[in-house]
Amino acid sequence: MRQSLVVANWKMNGSLASNQALLDAIKQGCQDVSHVQISICPPAVYLAQVSQLLTGSAISWGAQNVSHEAGGAFTGEIAVSMLAELQCRYVIIGHSERRSLYAESDQVVAEKFARVRNAGLIPILCVGETLSERESNQTEAVVLRQLDAVLASEGIAGFHQAVIAYEPVWAIGTGKTASREQAQAVHAVIRQHLAKQDAAVAEKIQILYGGSVKANNATELFAMPDIDGGLIGGASLQAQEFLAICKAAR
Numbered sequence: 001m002r003q004s005l006v007v008a009n010w011k012m013n014g015s016l017a018s019n020q021a022l023l024d025a026i027k028q029g030c031q032d033v034s035h036v037q038i039s040i041c042p043p044a045v046y047l048a049q050v051s052q053l054l055t056g057s058a059i060s061w062g063a064q065n066v067s068h069e070a071g072g073a074f075t076g077e078i079a080v081s082m083l084a085e086l087q088c089r090y091v092i093i094g095h096s097e098r099r100s101l102y103a104e105s106d107q108v109v110a111e112k113f114a115r116v117r118n119a120g121l122i123p124i125l126c127v128g129e130t131l132s133e134r135e136s137n138q139t140e141a142v143v144l145r146q147l148d149a150v151l152a153s154e155g156i157a158g159f160h161q162a163v164i165a166y167e168p169v170w171a172i173g174t175g176k177t178a179s180r181e182q183a184q185a186v187h188a189v190i191r192q193h194l195a196k197q198d199a200a201v202a203e204k205i206q207i208l209y210g211g212s213v214k215a216n217n218a219t220e221l222f223a224m225p226d227i228d229g230g231l232i233g234g235a236s237l238q239a240q241e242f243l244a245i246c247k248a249a250r
């Protein structure tokens with residue numbers, strides 16, 4: 001039985017004061033949701049603050065991105081060893097905003113995935129199609145291409161300690177959510193694809209849904225058999241909304 005995981009992706013939002021208020025409220029409110037793993041991914045400059053505020057709680061934290069290089073002369077980049085020092089548990093890899101706005105290729109995403117795993121952190125690999133790809137019936141091909149780029153370099157063993165997030169690009173920040181049937185169908189395709197190589201890894205891996213998850217649609221999404229939680233953007237910035245989503249997880 002897979003445990004549910006709900007991850008907050010704060011994106012480029014927050015401040016020292018608002019982070020503290022948000023985390024205080026989440027820590028207070030999450031005491032009766034011990035059946036769900038919760039993680040917070042703030043902007044990197046706030047990881048030290050967030051780690052201090054969450055140490056000793058049941059909530060873990062992670063980063064939104066990492067360099068594919070190990071370290072050195074890469075101005076502005078952050079190495080996975082630095083995230084490890086701050087006890088990050090997760091690193092979001094290949095978010096569609098990174099792929100589309102910062103030109104991250106499948107190859108770079110695969111390199112980042114490897115860096116994260118080799119450092120003992122858990123990658124959250126994001127995959128998902130654009131609206132035009134969905135409308136031209138390419139959803140499955142796109143998602144499997146993104147998955148295969150990592151499988152090709154890491155093999156199925158790379159997914160032993162990893163999380164996948166299916167985030168249809170057209171549902172991110174738009175208020176349009178994939179229906180539970182649409183999401184479940186893609187999650188099942190992902191799990192079946194992994195199962196062809198290793199049934200145990202496929203059965204164990206958590207596959208999260210992301211894209212306009214709110215308190216009022218989380219219950220029906222999380223009830224689907226292959227949806228193991230969510231990667232939450234906008235709604236993770238409001239404590240009560242985020243807590244309601246966490247409580248909706250199985």
Ligand code: 13P
Pocket residue numbers: 009095167171172173174175210211212213231232233234235
């Ligand atoms: P929204 O929940 O704001 O649609 O963002 C989803 C997302 O991109 C999480 O990574």
